[in-house]
Amino acid sequence: MFTKYLNVSKEILYKTGNNQFYNAIKITFCALVSFLFFYHNENVAFAFSATLGAMLCAPIDISSNLKHKIIALVSTSVLIPAISILLTSIYDVFWLFFAVFNILVFFSAIIFLYGQRASLMSFTLLLGISLSFIHHSTPSDALANGIHMFYGGMIYLFISIVFYFLMPSRYINMEIANCMDLVAQYLKLRSLLWAENPDVESIKRQQLELQITINESFDKIREYLVFNKVRTINSNSSRKSLIALTSLVEIMELAISITFNNREIKAKFGKNTEILLGFKNLTHDFYETILHLSNTIKLHAKYHSPYSLTNQYKVLEDKIKAFCELQNWEPYSENQIAFNNILFYMDKQIEKIKGLERVYKERVNADELRGKYKDLEKFFTPEHYTFETLVENLNFKSAYFRYAIRMTVAMAAGLLIGRWIDLKNEYWILLTIVVILRPGYGLTKARTKNRVIGTIIGGIIGIIILNFITDTVTLSFITVSAMLLGYWYSSIDYRVGVTFITLYIILVYGILNAGAEISLLFRIIDTLIGALIAFLAANYLWPFWEFKSIKDILEKSISSTIAYIYEVKQLYINKAEVTVAYKIARKDAFVAVGNLMASYQRLVQEPRNKQQNRAELYEIAVLNQTLVAATAGVGTFIQSHKTTEASKAFEIVVNNIVHNLDLSLIHVGANVEHPVGSEADFKANISRLKDIRKEEVDVQPISEQEKIVKIEESQLIIDQLIWMVNLSEQIEKKARDIK
8 A cells, every 4th residue: 555655656746847847836936926925905906917927927937048047037027017008008099009009919929930939938928918908997007017017027037046046957857857758758669569469550650759759859958958058067967967868869869770670570480479578578678767767867866777678688689599590590691680680779779778877877077078068059050039030021921920910910800809899808818819829720720629628617617616615715725726737737738727727717806806707707708709810810811831831841851861861871981980960960850850740740730621742741751751760770880880891882872862862852842953873773783782792792802701791781781771762762752743
């Protein structure tokens, strides 16, 4: 029984140990402090203004470095009150108010184009505009309310800085732990391929989707480490994060690059299920080990390895060698090489995982970071806020301009409808539009549904609670809990988040006033109106459908694959250490594949008549991901083996792959010089690739054993390259079908 409760307690700690829960605590605490500090019976509005000022700072409070945090929060604390004072003061002069309102909405929306931080500022300003004239009935208090909003922002700034210094490494540690969870999940999917009847298509699809999230996680960690270079070098915890990031990238590269035909391998073993079970258990323990390490970080506990992966590998290796000897396979036969490839993957993956474990068992010295930041900064593209970028996007070809115009018209419509119907809280319509209306159709559609359902469910629960509980202390406790859960789940499950946020709003209204049922009715009506306006705007007001941009994303993905293949070719020819250019090309190729898959996911969320080339694009995305993985496999082999000199056979195959990909780019409308070489020449040469390599080896003055090693290497690389040729041919055929 004790063990059961202990496990439940640990599970709760794992769930509440993430950054989302930590931020929810911070927001809730700031809101309570702001409200209680300024609360007095004579004018509760000032307390609410201070609370609003604090809460509107929350979206912009991202964990970069301290300087950026302070600049962003001070800017928000000044801008939001200024907008509020301006709009409240001119509210009664409606023509002027309406013009200023639309200008503010447009420019708040258009800054979305400057990247992540700017998109958060855009969202915050739009929220501020929506809520800025709550007290329009008392314009004489505009200045006082604005000042209290500023005070609330300053309270949030102070508390945020205190939280920052109390646990300066918490954010990056939790991001690393989250990244470990994602990588572990990817390894778990790989282990499922060893099951008796795996759903290969479903597993591959999940792996592709997971790669997108993992790439985003890598980028967030890189960004933090670049912006906090000085503090990271002087902090053991942050130094560990840098080494851990490197290890996780290498683990993912291995997992993606080295693949097997699991069905064929299982067939070769026949009834020898013991070895297959060994494969499954060892690969599953890869997942369990990284997951255990992640949970250890979340619990701030000392790490101990849960498994002896090396011993498991040695037992499995002995069994495979014994099995191969019984089959009387030649040392360089295709079957033997296939099993050697499996053992190579597992041995290397254990080496990488043990390296990751070592980071959290031992202290990391600053010397180990020498040169790593110089390389890391090359992986990170800083955001530039230039006026020229804004001017370039002031046309209907820009998706961001369309979004800004769409948001402006939708907000204007919401404002006019609210005044026309004379709703009690017209700003709820505007809030709903801001939260729901996103640049893309798919996310807008999903948020519309979740917002409406969450509002109704949260409101009904709130009314039930108010009818059965009358004690103010109990209601206050439930309200604070609902607020905490609302902000926690808003970034995890939007529908659940909206449910709790609606619940705490209804409870606050019920505590302070009678007639919460009427408040709920108004909120539901406003939400429905706002949701309808947002949905119609996303459908009919200058929508930017995904099929219009996906060809450009496809072109970038194929071009990135070509660049990566070129770097692998240079690595094989030059026999040098892995360069930064190679690593960047590898990263760009995987990110581009992820972007293509993300674009496809947005495409399938749009109306059926807008899903042009859906089947072809999905197949190209899968094929290109497989091609990038195969390229990484060749790169990994070259790094892990002392390969021989580049051969004519290698040149033939690589040129053929690039030839096919160049043709694919031409098919999708890219400006590419016509590839050199004819398809007939390539096929003629590829048909005798192994003969070419054998002739090259035979004329070399080396021993027979050395010749065997060279032929074995050639077979591994050439087989992989021929597979890459087949993949590139399939990509070219599918690209030809795109209209």
